[in-house]
Structure formats: C-alpha cells, structure tokens
Amino acid sequence: MSLAKLAFPAGILYRGSSVVRLPSLAMELRCPDCNSADLKKVSLAYQENVHHVDTRTRLRALLFGSDGPNLVVGGAATQGVHWTQLSKLLSPPMKWSYVRLIVGSLVVTLAALFAYVVFVASSPPPVSTLPLKMYVFLAPVIFLVLVFVFWRHNHLRFPQESARWNRSFICQRCGAVSLHDVSLSSPARPQTT
Numbered sequence: 097m098s099l100a101k102l103a104f105p106a107g108i109l110y111r112g113s114s115v116v117r118l119p120s121l122a123m124e125l126r127c128p129d130c131n132s133a134d135l136k137k138v139s140l141a142y143q144e145n146v147h148h149v150d151t152r153t154r155l156r157a158l159l160f161g162s163d164g165p166n167l168v169v170g171g172a173a174t175q176g177v178h179w180t181q182l183s184k185l186l187s188p189p190m191k192w193s194y195v196r197l198i199v200g201s202l203v204v205t206l207a208a209l210f211a212y213v214v215f216v217a218s219s220p221p222p223v224s225t226l227p228l229k230m231y232v233f234l235a236p237v238i239f240l241v242l243v244f245v246f247w248r249h250n251h252l253r254f255p256q257e258s259a260r261w262n263r264s265f266i267c268q269r270c271g272a273v274s275l276h277d278v279s280l281s282s283p284a285r286p287q288t289t
Contacts, residue, residue, distance in 0.1 A: 127267035128274050138186050138264040138273060145183035149176045186266065186273075189257035192246045201239050208235075 125135045155170040208231055217223055263275050 125265060125276050125278070127270060127272055129272040130267060130270040132267055132269040134268040135265040135274075135276075136268055138261060138266050139188070141266050142183050142186040142188065145180040145186070147178040149174070149178055151175075188261050189254055191250045191254050194243075194246060197242060197246055201235075201242075205235065 124133055126133055127135060151174045153172050153174075155168065157168040159166045159168055212228055212231075216227055260275065263277060264273055265276055266273050
C-alpha cells in the first residue's frame with residue numbers, strides 16, 4: 097500500500113482521488129439569490145478574466161528604387177493587459193497614489209501661476225496681488241487636507257475594502273456577488289451586501 101493512500105484520511109489528495117471534505121471543515125457556500133452552490137471566489141474570477149499580452153513582430157523587406165535595392169529590417173515589441181467587462185467589475189480595491197497627488201498639485205500650481213502672470217500681472221497698473229496671496233495661503237491648506245484624505249483612505253478604508261473583496265464570491269449561475277465569512281473554525285455564513 098502506498099504512503100499517499102495512507103495519508104488520505106488526513107486530507108491529502110492523491111492522483112485519481114475524488115474531492116475530499118473534512119468533517120471539521122465541511123462547508124457549503126450558497127448564493128443568496130438563486131441558492132446555487134456554484135460559487136467562485138471573486139479574486140479567482142478576476143484573475144481568470146485579465147489577460148496579459150506580450151507580442152513581438154518582425155519586418156524584413158527588399159526594396160527596389162532609384163538608388164538600387166535596399167534591405168529593410170525592423171522589429172517591435174508590444175505589451176499590454178486585456179480586461180474583460182467582468183474583470184473591470186470585479187477589480188480589487190486600489191490604494192490612492194501619493195505621487196499622483198503631488199504631481200496633480202504641481203500641475204495646478206503651475207497652471208495657477210501661469211494664469212496669474214497672463215491675466216493679472218500683465219494688466220496695466222495697479223496690479224492686484226490679492227489672488228496670489230489667496231493662493232499662497234489656500235494652496236497649502238487644501239494640499240494638507242487632501243494628504244489627510246488620501247492617508248485616511250489608504251490606512252482606514254482600503255483595508256476594509258480589501259477584506260471585503262477577499263470575502264466576496266460570485267455565483268456562476270446568476271452572476272450575483274455575495275459576501276461569505278469563511279474561516280477554518282466556523283461554517284460559512286452568507287452576508288448581505
């Protein structure tokens with residue numbers, strides 16, 4: 097008798113064995129809408145519907161012209177990601193980028209400075225410095241408020257959304273997304289979304 101067959105009661109599968117359900121971990125997840133047991137984890141369905149594309153192409157040609165024959169050789173490489181509608185719908189929550197915040201604030205600052213120079217500073221005297229003073233006072237305040245909002249999202253809301261996404265299942269029959277509390281010590285409990 098093989099060693100793998102002896103380990104079967106412990107939950108180890110060997111080739112040709114059917115699905116094993118341990119009595120202590122037996123749980124059956126059901127769709128709350130259609131009562132189907134055909135559920136798939138949202139993260140798995142997302143990964144199945146995102147396709148990474150990596151293509152290469154080559155060009156070889158012989159040209160005849162007034163200067164005589166020429167050989168043309170070229171190549172290109174293309175990389176990308178193909179998203180299906182389902183993968184867009186089931187995409188995981190994302191952290192907000194601080195780099196985007198900084199770059200966006202720099203763009204707004206440069207645009208405001210350009211607008212001040214074009215519309216206010218180039219006008220005939222007397223030139224008002226009130227818009228510049230308001231911007232110098234309000235821009236850092238708004239920037240700090242946005243930094244706090246980004247920090248709050250990334251440290252408080254993102255972990256909750258990520259945990260919710262990790263507990264989500266999609267029904268293969270009706271397409272409903274539902275939350276299930278799946279832990280190793282307790283049976284599954286469906287939750288409403």
